[in-house]
Amino acid sequence: xxxxxxxxxxxxxxxxxxxxxxxxxxxxxxxxxxxxxxxxxxxxxxxxxxxxxxxxxxxxxxxxxxxxxxxxxxxxxxxxxxxxxxxxxxxxxxxxxxxxxxxxxxxxxxxxxxxxxxxxxxxxxxxxxxxxxxxxxxxxxx
Amino acid sequence: xxxxxxxxxxxxxxxxxxxxxxxxxxxxxxxxxxxxxxxxxxxxxxxxxxxxxxxxxxxxxxxxxxxxxxxxxxxxxxxxxxxxxxxxxxxxxxxxxxxxxxxxxxxxxxxxxxxxxxxxx
Numbered sequence: 001x002x003x004x005x006x007x008x009x010x011x012x013x014x015x016x017x018x019x020x021x022x023x024x025x026x027x028x029x030x031x032x033x034x035x036x037x038x039x040x041x042x043x044x045x046x047x048x049x050x051x052x053x054x055x056x057x058x059x060x061x062x063x064x065x066x067x068x069x070x071x072x073x074x075x076x077x078x079x080x081x082x083x084x085x086x087x088x089x090x091x092x093x094x095x096x097x098x099x100x101x102x103x104x105x106x107x108x109x110x111x112x113x114x115x116x117x118x119x120x121x122x123x124x125x126x127x128x129x130x131x132x133x134x135x136x137x138x139x140x141x142x
Numbered sequence: 143x144x145x146x147x148x149x150x151x152x153x154x155x156x157x158x159x160x161x162x163x164x165x166x167x168x169x170x171x172x173x174x175x176x177x178x179x180x181x182x183x184x185x186x187x188x189x190x191x192x193x194x195x196x197x198x199x200x201x202x203x204x205x206x207x208x209x210x211x212x213x214x215x216x217x218x219x220x221x222x223x224x225x226x227x228x229x230x231x232x233x234x235x236x237x238x239x240x241x242x243x244x245x246x247x248x249x250x251x252x253x254x255x256x257x258x259x260x261x262x263x
Binding site: 020042045048049052053056060102103108109110111112114115117118121 | 167168169170200202203204206207208210211213214231235238239240241243244
């Protein structure tokens with residue numbers, strides 16, 4: 001693995017608009033390629049969940065102040081039992097460490113704030129760049 | 143008005159809600175579902191709501207957020223919300239987020255109806 005956890009060498013690149021059909025299509029493409037590379041059904045569930053959370057965060061939070069047609073950049077690379085996906089928005093970024101723990105009793109009734117923890121729970125590695133506008137999700141089949 | 147994303151039925155004094163979509167992921171759909179269920183809650187004196195997850199394969203944290211809002215609104219009116227028929231992979235999401243501690247979750251519709259009945263007496 002590269003020392004820079006937010007870098008993916010020689011990725012496939014997609015500029016993704018905020019369009020539900022296009023979002024579903026790119027997630028399906030990535031999962032199909034991962035399945036062809038030997039990923040199991042449980043991995044597909046985990047990958048779909050993490051990608052949905054990351055892409056939703058990019059558009060809903062990252063692009064909150066931007067025009068609707070500004071795209072999010074997706075980079076992905078599929079290997080045997082390996083998947084790396086970067087989701088990079090054009091927003092100001094955020095500090096993931098500053099997010100409150102949604103599993104604390106006092107936060108259980110709050111309707112938001114679970115996306116990042118779900119990504120971390122289901123992926124082998126989740127890394128943000130310093131600005132906080134690019135996240136790399138890594139899945140490794142054991 | 144947009145098309146409903148839910149099947150709603152009244153059974154033994156309980157409002158049963160079933161999702162039409164297998165994936166509860168799209169923010170716009172989640173908002174529509176949340177609004178529709180909120181209208182059901184507002185229209186009931188003491189809402190008794192059962193959400194049947196039988197058809198659901200995937201849901202996102204935004205969908206969990208909508209369920210929490212629905213739960214909060216139901217409790218504010220002194221009502222109760224129960225969830226049933228959740229796929230094991232999705233139940234795992236509830237466990238990871240500890241939302242299995244917040245919601246009343248039942249394996250089957252029969253179990254959920256049984257709890258509604260015993261709570262009534």
